[in-house]
Amino acid sequence: MSTYVYGITHSGLPQLPAGLAGVGNPPRAVRVVRAGGVAAVVSDCPPGLRPTRRDLFAHQRVLSAAAGATVLPLRFGSVAPDDRSVRALLTARSDALREALDTVAGRxxxxxxxxxxxxxxxxxxxxxxxxxxxxxxxxxxxxxxxxxxxxxxxxxxxxxxxxxxxxxxxxxxxxxxxxxxxxxxxxxxxxxxxxxxxxxxxxxxxxxxxxxxxxxxxxxxxxxxxxxxxxxYGFAGSAGFAGLFGAAAQRPLATV
The missing domain is CATH 3.30.70 (Alpha-Beta Plaits)
Incomplete structure (x- = not known):
């Protein structure tokens, strides 16, 4: 199953709230993938992901739960093939990602x-x-x-x-x-x-x-x-990590 990526932060991200749920119906459990001194907040990506109100809200809720740390928020629908791919990208771009985190820290x-x-x-x-x-x-x-x-x-x-x-x-x-x-x-x-x-x-x-x-x-x-x-969102992307992950296939906005 592919990996849905909510945002990128430092590897020392404070512990996320227990039972934090992300996108999907039923919602997928959120976890942290670490590599290269940085980390990605992720979950499994449900098949047929669409930008429903429920999932858009879930995406924002996960980012808000990580608000105790500096976070580079990704747009809704950012997906990697699997956790291994996430770790490889974090390792390869660790310097640029740390620089981007420094850019948005406290802002x-x-x-x-x-x-x-x-x-x-x-x-x-x-x-x-x-x-x-x-x-x-x-x-x-x-x-x-x-x-x-x-x-x-x-x-x-x-x-x-x-x-x-x-x-x-x-x-x-x-x-x-x-x-x-x-x-x-x-x-x-x-x-x-x-x-x-x-x-x-x-x-x-x-x-x-x-x-x-x-x-x-x-x-x-x-x-x-x-x-x-x-x-x-705008400045995190321009700071060097936009395009790290692909976009999930999305149909038009639907209601829940």
């Missing part, structure tokens, strides 16, 4: 995404830009303005929104990056104008959240979504 991740409040943003653009204000008035008048007016207004608005998005991204980065050990990201997608991740020392987490709240108050045209503190 948590916050993700920050921003989306424009279109009504507030456009109202501000119209108020600031005389040509936009004139064209907007012409288009909204009874005659509806000319085709050239509408085309020009659309181009000006698109440019103004893009410029504001760039300024907002820079403002958020400048305000929050000094509170983080590392950060990454920038322009967003799917309607978000920015998507960033910050690796923050635990003792600075409250200050980080306060700074994010202050940003929201100072930028009413921007809706900020702050998620955290979280396990350092």
């Amino acid at each position: 948590v991740e916050f993700t920050v995404r921003g989306m424009h409040d279109e009504e507030t943003l456009l109202r501000g653009i119209v108020a600031r830009d005389e040509e936009v204000r004139r064209l907007n008035a012409a288009v909204r008048a009874d005659g509806g303005g000319t085709y050239a007016d509408k085309l020009r207004l659309g181009k000006l608005l698109d440019a103004a929104v893009a410029a504001q998005a760039a300024r907002d991204t820079a403002t958020v980065e400048e305000a929050l990056a000094p509170l983080a050990a590392r950060h990454r990201g920038g322009p967003g997608a799917d309607g978000w104008i920015l998507t960033m991740a910050f690796l923050v020392d635990r003792d600075r987490a409250a200050a980080f959240l306060t700074a994010a709240q202050r940003l929201q108050e100072d930028m009413p045209h921007l809706d900020l979504a702050v998620n955290g503190p979280l396990p350092p």
Whole structure:
């Protein structure tokens, strides 16, 4: 049976809670595989593993149970052929893994995404830009303005929104990056104008959240979504162990 890997930690991981159960139905017992001065928190991988809510929660529960140690969390569905393969990978990558553990030790991740409040943003653009204000008035008048007016207004608005998005991204980065050990990201997608991740020392987490709240108050045209503190998924992977293990074959998310 293949081995499901939840995360990687130091070999001196404190003892896990007795009876800790992982993914699967029935849940598989969790164990620790050690090699090369590091360790992997694992269980047997059930056949036909899917990202059900039950198993996604089980994955997170196991990582939370190991929270007394520094843990490099793996994404759901990370699987090795067997325990022997896990030991071989831990041994071969032990130096990189210890370095990655040092990178995230005592730190948590916050993700920050921003989306424009279109009504507030456009109202501000119209108020600031005389040509936009004139064209907007012409288009909204009874005659509806000319085709050239509408085309020009659309181009000006698109440019103004893009410029504001760039300024907002820079403002958020400048305000929050000094509170983080590392950060990454920038322009967003799917309607978000920015998507960033910050690796923050635990003792600075409250200050980080306060700074994010202050940003929201100072930028009413921007809706900020702050998620955290979280396990350092993004920074752990970028620190050198992403891709160590394969992904289980997964069907679409199912309910339980």
